[in-house]
Amino acid sequence: MTPVLQAVRLGKRYGRHRALADCDLDIPQGRVIGLVGPNGAGKSTLLNLSCGLIKPTEGVIRVLGAEPAANPAHLARVGFVAQDTPVYGDLSVADHLRLGARLNPGWDGALARRRIARIGLDPKRRAGRLSGGQRAQLALTVAAAKRPDLLILDEPAAALDPLARSGFLDDLLEAVTELGASALLSSHALPDVARVCDHLVVLADHRVQLAGDVVDLLAGHVRITGARSDVERLPAGVEPIRVEHSPGGSTAVVRAERGPLPAGPWRVDAVDLEELVLSYLTRANEGTSRPVPKPTEAHR
Structure with a gap:
């Protein structure tokens, strides 16, 4: 089976600053991957490389068997929720779903409407008036309704209170299960990672310090x-x-x-x-x- 993410001596520099160096990864499909490490370790850089938002300085990265963002079909297979769960404040919840339908050929409108109804979001309410937890849920809904093979989430629950974070993590697991997808989750909250992730990547000093299935690593x-x-x-x-x-x-x-x-x-x-x-x-x-x-x- 093609790895969901594969990297060979992957590196990234921003001018003289090194963000990643000599990263080797081989992550199987069907995992919920926790990406952890201190600030500045390169977590967001690795996620942005995985989405194709930036290009590596050296080495190779493959996502779902291809170069990230290689073509529109590959883009459709990856859902991305960036830091601070960005949504359009002036658009309503319903506007977000309509926009998602126009931009994504594989859009699952029934899934999106079902999730919005279950979490109690008013379709007419502007995103700018939603709570942090509700905005995170809306961003996750838009990403999941693409029906991607891989969900990438960069600190999506960092600003949420404990109750909202718990609900978000429950919904993340439910979405991954319903889609049959893999998920790559960056987080500083180790209890969150322990709760939902079955594969772990530890980044520090711009390098991979540890990687593998959680059960094997603990054993x-x-x-x-x-x-x-x-x-x-x-x-x-x-x-x-x-x-x-x-x-x-x-x-x-x-x-x-x-x-x-x-x-x-x-x-x-x-x-x-x-x-x-x-x-x-x-x-x-x-x-x-x-x-x-x-x-x-x-x-x-």
């Missing part, structure tokens, strides 16, 4: 706790990601490259998604990161 990492001398002498094939020392002992999040961690003089505990992401971000911030395994290596 391949553990937290060990023990004496400092023991934690500092890990067996071959066990890579420390983040290590913390204290007078009472040491704790390390580690990746076992060759399967389950061998028995040793330490306690072993599972890690959750938030701890895993923060460990890789901390390592990148300290300047001790190593290149992420290539997709083919990571799945061996």
